[in-house]
Amino acid sequence: xxxxxxFPTPMLSVRGLCKTFGGLKAVQDIxxxxxxxxxxxxxxxxxxxKTTCFNLITxxxxxxxxxxTFQGHDITGHSPYRIARRGLVRSFQKTNVLKALSVFENxxxxxxxxxxxxxxxxxxxxxxxxxxxxxxxxxxxxxxxLMGLAARMDTPAFRLSxxxxxxxxxxxxxxxxxxxxxxxxxxxxxxxQEAMRFGSILKSLRRSEVESIVLVxxxxxxxxEVCDRVMVMHFGSKLAEGRPEQVKNxxxxxxxxLGRARA
Amino acid sequence: xxxxxRNTLLIMAVLAALFPLLVGNQYALHIGIMVLFYxxxxxxxxxxxxxxxxxxxxxxxxxxxxxxxxxxxxxxxGLPIWATIPLAGVISALFGAAIGAIxxxxxxxxxxxxxxxxxxxxxxxxxxxxGLTNGPMGLSGVVQPALLADASPLAAKRFYFYLxxxxxxxxxxxxxxxxxxxxxxxxxxxxxxxYVAQSVGIQPFAYAMRAFVLGAFLAGLxxxxxxxxxxxxxxxxxxxxxxxxxxxxxxxxxKGTLVGPLVGALLITVLNEYLREFQELRMSLFGLIxxxxxxxxxxxxxxxxxxxxxxxxxxxxxxxxxxxEAPGGSA
Numbered sequence: 174x175x176x177x178x179x180f181p182t183p184m185l186s187v188r189g190l191c192k193t194f195g196g197l198k199a200v201q202d203i204x205x206x207x208x209x210x211x212x213x214x215x216x217x218x219x220x221x222x223k224t225t226c227f228n229l230i231t232x233x234x235x236x237x238x239x240x241x242t243f244q245g246h247d248i249t250g251h252s253p254y255r256i257a258r259r260g261l262v263r264s265f266q267k268t269n270v271l272k273a274l275s276v277f278e279n280x281x282x283x284x285x286x287x288x289x290x291x292x293x294x295x296x297x298x299x300x301x302x303x304x305x306x307x308x309x310x311x312x313x314x315x316x317x318x319l320m321g322l323a324a325r326m327d328t329p330a331f332r333l334s335x336x337x338x339x340x341x342x343x344x345x346x347x348x349x350x351x352x353x354x355x356x357x358x359x360x361x362x363x364x365x366q367e368a369m370r371f372g373s374i375l376k377s378l379r380r381s382e383v384e385s386i387v388l389v390x391x392x393x394x395x396x397x398e399v400c401d402r403v404m405v406m407h408f409g410s411k412l413a414e415g416r417p418e419q420v421k422n423x424x425x426x427x428x429x430x431l432g433r434a435r436a
Numbered sequence: 437x438x439x440x441x442r443n444t445l446l447i448m449a450v451l452a453a454l455f456p457l458l459v460g461n462q463y464a465l466h467i468g469i470m471v472l473f474y475x476x477x478x479x480x481x482x483x484x485x486x487x488x489x490x491x492x493x494x495x496x497x498x499x500x501x502x503x504x505x506x507x508x509x510x511x512x513x514g515l516p517i518w519a520t521i522p523l524a525g526v527i528s529a530l531f532g533a534a535i536g537a538i539x540x541x542x543x544x545x546x547x548x549x550x551x552x553x554x555x556x557x558x559x560x561x562x563x564x565x566x567g568l569t570n571g572p573m574g575l576s577g578v579v580q581p582a583l584l585a586d587a588s589p590l591a592a593k594r595f596y597f598y599l600x601x602x603x604x605x606x607x608x609x610x611x612x613x614x615x616x617x618x619x620x621x622x623x624x625x626x627x628x629x630x631y632v633a634q635s636v637g638i639q640p641f642a643y644a645m646r647a648f649v650l651g652a653f654l655a656g657l658x659x660x661x662x663x664x665x666x667x668x669x670x671x672x673x674x675x676x677x678x679x680x681x682x683x684x685x686x687x688x689x690x691k692g693t694l695v696g697p698l699v700g701a702l703l704i705t706v707l708n709e710y711l712r713e714f715q716e717l718r719m720s721l722f723g724l725i726x727x728x729x730x731x732x733x734x735x736x737x738x739x740x741x742x743x744x745x746x747x748x749x750x751x752x753x754x755x756x757x758x759x760x761e762a763p764g765g766s767a
Contacts, residue, residue, distance in 0.1 A: 281621065282636070
């Protein structure tokens with residue numbers, strides 16, 4: 174594959190990842206590499222283990238076996254917040270935002286890492302604290318605009334439409350300034366027009382905001398549109414990997430999605 | 437929100453500072469002192485209920501620890517009031533760290549029950565450890581500051597009023613700084629959604645702990661003040677009566693706001709005095725008020741006012757917006 178040669182060391186590298194729940198092998202022996210500058214798609218039928226894979230990489234589940242390396246650091250089994258501090262930030266399949274807070278406050282809360290301070294500085298703030306606060310506020314406003322939510326800046330999150338919530342969720346993740354952004358079905362519940370707009374926003378993020386993106390998605394036209402490489406999972410295992418157009422025509426993939434044609 | 441709260445708090449502080457100058461009545465000053473004492477307590481409980489998002493029924497543990505600490509430091513070690521009250525806060529905060537390390541691993545009803553158990557165990561210890569706490573007889577004769585030796589009763593009341601005000605100002609300054617900083621945002625993020633919090637790098641336990649320890653510190657200050665003002669500390673400081681008052685104040689005023697608990701403290705302390713002669717009626721009435729607030733004003737008076745303000749602001753904007761979006765219809 175030509176892309177791989179451009180990126181000698183992968184940003185995220187997963188080897189032999191396994192997770193069993195009781196007797197169920199949810200994820201079996203997954204290897205994957207995400208290179209710097211890449212949008213990587215993770216697709217597969219329902220129950221294929223995509224979200225489990227996500228949870229294993231981001232620390233929400235502990236792997237039964239395997240290794241996860243991010244930017245040269247072994248992060249296998251680390252807590253989610255420690256992984257986030259390394260620059261690997263995720264969104265959730267089931268929308269997770271701070272419902273009672275406004276759009277701006279949600280994104281400001283996402284700036285936690287850039288505004289951390291000692292307790293002493295909390296009670297007796299010095300100039301650096303207020304500078305960090307101001308920068309976080311400017312950055313939050315910029316991210317809200319970037320995601321096309323400027324008109325909703327002060328609207329409480331519980332008043333947003335489904336599509337706006339998905340955008341807000343990405344905005345909160347971006348606020349943590351990730352190097353690698355992992356999105357779990359960000360376009361779920363969007364109509365095709367909204368999904369296309371979402372796709373163009375995603376493509377613009379890769380250049381300006383984050384180095385790489387990993388995307389779990391069911392919306393195939395979105396995946397084909399934005400992803401550089403795609404991995405297909407089926408029953409917890411890797412079925413195929415490659416450029417979107419290669420994978421789309423792979424007979425095994427077609428079979429997994431549509432079933433075998435009768436001879 | 438931030439500026440509005442700050443200005444409201446400043447106005448309240450100025451009004452409170454003028455109060456003793458305008459009122460020359462010992463009884464009114466006593467009520468003013470109790471309002472300030474409860475304001476500190478309610479603020480400290482609000483840090484846990486409103487910002488950690490867990491319901492503590494054992495917050496009197498910290499009030500009581502502060503009160504006993506100040507009384508013992510004063511009686512046994514002869515420390516002056518300027519040292520005992522801050523130390524009461526520090527000792528409370530240390531216990532807060534120890535108790536928080538256990539209780540903050542629990543959620544919902546488990547947290548409620550374990551915090552209640554801690555307060556109850558401390559009450560039983562205070563009632564039985566004769567050597568330290570003098571058991572049910574309590575510690576009496578907590579030393580008054582020397583400068584009150586030949587002051588008139590009214591001057592003494594004024595002194596305690598300003599002392600209480602100073603503590604309340606410190607408490608609200610700390611709470612304000614905490615709430616409107618990265619710490620407060622992190623605590624609110626944890627309260628609203630633990631998954632989001634972790635995914636943006638927040639360690640949930642650390643921020644619940646910070647708010648909990650700060651709450652314990654403030655309750656300890658209030659307890660230290662109480663010991664010197666009342667001059668007597670008995671096991672009742674761990675009792676449920678203080679807890680009930682604090683809860684009502686926080687709920688009525690509005691949890692998760694700084695002004696709310698102060699409004700609650702003012703309303704309930706004054707109401708308490710008016711209804712002093714109708715003890716049974718008082719408790720029933722408070723019960724009804726709490727039911728009413730939980731049903732109709734789940735975010736208290738301040739929550740209600742904020743909602744109205746927001747609606748009034750949002751209505752014209754929302755109308756204009758829906759008009760503009762109608763042709764595209766894609767948002």
